[in-house]
Amino acid sequence: MGLNELKLLAKKYLNGTASAEEKERINQWYEAIYAGDAEEVDTNETEAEIKRRIFENIRQRMQESAAPAAVINPKYNVKQLWLRVAYVAAVLAIVCYCIWPAGKVAVKEVEKQVVNVPANRVLHVTLPDGSRVWLNVGSIFKYPKSFSGKTRMVELVDGRAFFDIRHDDKHPFIVKTRRVNITVLGTSFDVSNYKKDGQTRVSVVTGKVGVSLTNRSKDVLMLLPQQQIVLSNITNQLIKEPVHEAMVNAWCKNSFVFEQESLANVFNALEKEYNTKITVENKELLNERISIKLGNQHLDTIMEILSFTKHFKYQIANDSTVVVK
Numbered sequence: 001m002g003l004n005e006l007k008l009l010a011k012k013y014l015n016g017t018a019s020a021e022e023k024e025r026i027n028q029w030y031e032a033i034y035a036g037d038a039e040e041v042d043t044n045e046t047e048a049e050i051k052r053r054i055f056e057n058i059r060q061r062m063q064e065s066a067a068p069a070a071v072i073n074p075k076y077n078v079k080q081l082w083l084r085v086a087y088v089a090a091v092l093a094i095v096c097y098c099i100w101p102a103g104k105v106a107v108k109e110v111e112k113q114v115v116n117v118p119a120n121r122v123l124h125v126t127l128p129d130g131s132r133v134w135l136n137v138g139s140i141f142k143y144p145k146s147f148s149g150k151t152r153m154v155e156l157v158d159g160r161a162f163f164d165i166r167h168d169d170k171h172p173f174i175v176k177t178r179r180v181n182i183t184v185l186g187t188s189f190d191v192s193n194y195k196k197d198g199q200t201r202v203s204v205v206t207g208k209v210g211v212s213l214t215n216r217s218k219d220v221l222m223l224l225p226q227q228q229i230v231l232s233n234i235t236n237q238l239i240k241e242p243v244h245e246a247m248v249n250a251w252c253k254n255s256f257v258f259e260q261e262s263l264a265n266v267f268n269a270l271e272k273e274y275n276t277k278i279t280v281e282n283k284e285l286l287n288e289r290i291s292i293k294l295g296n297q298h299l300d301t302i303m304e305i306l307s308f309t310k311h312f313k314y315q316i317a318n319d320s321t322v323v324v325k
Helices: 003-014 020-033 047-066 078-099 245-249 263-274 283-287 299-310
Strands: 112-116 123-126 132-135 140-144 152-164 173-176 180-184 188-193 199-206 209-213 216-223 227-232 238-242 256-262 277-280 289-294 314-318 321-324
Touching: 132 140, 180 188, 180 199, 188 245, 199 209, 199 245, 216 227, 216 238, 256 263, 263 277, 263 283, 263 289, 263 299, 277 283, 289 299, 299 314, 299 321
Parallel strands: 152 173, 277 321
Antiparallel strands: 112 140, 123 132, 132 152, 140 152, 152 188, 173 180, 180 209, 188 199, 199 227, 209 216, 227 238, 256 289, 314 321
């Protein structure tokens, strides 16, 4: 009997839709697998008793399989080895159909969105509950497509994020990072969690924020507006200190943040943002690197800033074309 056929028969057998012939076939298979074993078979067993016997034997066999592997008897012929392989495959099929009925999932996995921020952008994300998040360059952020359960949980894997959280007393909002967990009900705060920095920083603008180490979740440090904590990877100590609000979220008010980025990538970002075409006559200029923050200015203003900084000339030919000389 092939594995696919066996799985089908197992499913029908267990949900009570198998015909008398199909029940006989799977029982014959079961008896054939146990041929040679010291097991008495009562032909007067009820279907329920047969099922219990099958699953008890499956349980015992699975426990045995967890023990150290025994040396295979070289006297086994190919047919015996095939029966053992078929038995293992069939056991898995039967157990799966028993524990995970068709069309159901044993553990419901929450589907998550993963945001990878490019190296030349600041992204804005609106969460399922209406809360807003600004993600800095190079950040990796995970959040569920919908919040369910007692908490609203997201994860800042790497990077920096500014959170403006919608208040909800019954569903605390939790931000997980590598070193700390941040819990709020509704507030605005900044989390810097870049691996390359060697530290984690949490700064509060409004409301109240609870911060705890991931391995000491019961020890919560509360932060109020214009306060922040800094956790060094070396000392592993949470240090509270004051912070000016302007320093907390100034970065997320800029549309573009470039750190030692090539002009080629800067121009590519501007092309996408302003739906324009930037043609560069001096190709060597594309390799020039720049660190700069640019706000939501008109394209002409941005080009003026770039040209002054990197010493080039430009001409806006029309609304959709810029020529850099």
